[in-house]
Amino acid sequence: MGADDDEDVFVPLRPLLPHDAGRGDRRGDRPGSRRVRGLSRADIIDVAIAVADAEGADAVSMRRIAHEMHVGAMSLYWHIASKEELHRLMLEWVQAEVEVPEPTGDWRGDLRSYAHSTRAVLLRHPWAIDFLGSGPPSGPNDARNAERLLAALDELGLDLATTMMVAMSVGTYVIGAALREVQEIRSQHAAEAAAANLPPEEVAAALAEFGRRIRRSGRYPHIAAALDAGLDPDSPDTRTRRFDFGLDRMLDGIEARVKADRSGA
Amino acid sequence: MGADDDEDVFVPLRPLLPHDAGRGDRRGDRPGSRRVRGLSRADIIDVAIAVADAEGADAVSMRRIAHEMHVGAMSLYWHIASKEELHRLMLEWVQAEVEVPEPTGDWRGDLRSYAHSTRAVLLRHPWAIDFLGSGPPSGPNDARNAERLLAALDELGLDLATTMMVAMSVGTYVIGAALREVQEIRSQHAAEAAAANLPPEEVAAALAEFGRRIRRSGRYPHIAAALDAGLDPDSPDTRTRRFDFGLDRMLDGIEARVKADRSGA
DNA sequence: CTACGTCTCGTACGACGTACGATAACAGGA
């Protein structure tokens, strides 16, 4: 997966690595000139992702990854400029898992499958959420996905600027939704962990007290109603339906705009 | 600001603080029983936020905040259970800056002003994005905002479950947009910092090379076209327009759904 | 063999979160 021959198309102005110190004549640049020994950039990323998947973002330390590869910690720095760069590379790598089909002529379907695939990847790799803040991913995998997303919108016949805004609106919703879902799952786990160390009656008491305070204050009638309705049992199913609801609203809004544009112009 | 008398309405099952170790009889519980000395929870949060605003999330360390308050590092732990709890409290605290009006009868206007206010707060405190992943904020300020958001939707006459999904859809979009914008601003700053240490002609060369590679690969025609069009100069103005575009699509989609529901039922 | 790029890694430094226990400041009762 992933295009190998243009691994570094993107990310201009990235920090220098040790091997960039050689005069820039780019002699033996064909693949294979590096990594004659065991360690390679791709392997490091793979291991880092495996550790993150298994134990979360906090478990990803240089020492830990090096240990996992039976290698000295500082050896990693020949292949990777810094931990931050590693984070970026992990993010880029995971974009390869996003499956965006070639445009099928059904733009809604294409956008929906982009959205679902991206959501699935982010839920499968929740640590990605923690790294997203540092900067937008930018590499060939991300570019490929963006390219296909834009291609799917061609049939709408919008001008370029509007097309970009449409694509970004959908992407924005998807990322926000993934962020929210990861938040929910994490705090659910945290609550369960806390409850496991407590006698059950104390847990029940704490929850009852919680609801009582919300109701007693009288300031949150809607939230109290939601609690009463026993809504949102945090099931994966509920979350998927919620995701689709918001996505469909966004797509409806886009469709309405396109129709208005067509009849107006 | 912020409701003082129900500071802890929410967050059931939170980790214990040292003063909770006393037998649970809650004798001198009226305000003022604590913080007879200088240090107080609210002050710590204020200082932490000031540091984060000025120097970013990474600058927020227990030692740093303690130093800023002329106090030993471990003194903070009397008032705050852990660094993670401090993050949650900081998040909760900035929610107080979100200005959601009481419902005016114009639900679109109310939702728009919620969205703009939230976006403004997150752009003013970009570090909040870094803490958002750990878990959803949940405290009186956040509850107040959620309550008003739900109240603004009352006039739509939707059932409770749908109302919740509508509110979440808008909130999801807003958070995703803020995340994206903070990403962009940060990588723009990083690029400028990198460019500042390089001779200008090298910067220009790097950018040209960047575009050339994208074009030469032939795989990204839409992205190349966007580059050619000189689109998206990353101005705050462009970003605001983009935010409004996506928000309006979402609101259009919601409105369409409401109308369909009304005529269908 | 020598010389030179490529790559690995041991050591060390400063910063981090925080467990632990000593200690100070204060309140109320005698």
Add this chain to the structure above:
DNA sequence: TCCTGTTATCGTACGTCGTACGAGACGTAG
């Protein structure tokens, strides 16, 4: 006033982190 217990502060110490630095090992070209 002194005594006693609660409230609050803080110095020290441990283990972990990212990574700068420089010494070396390896592979290849001359």
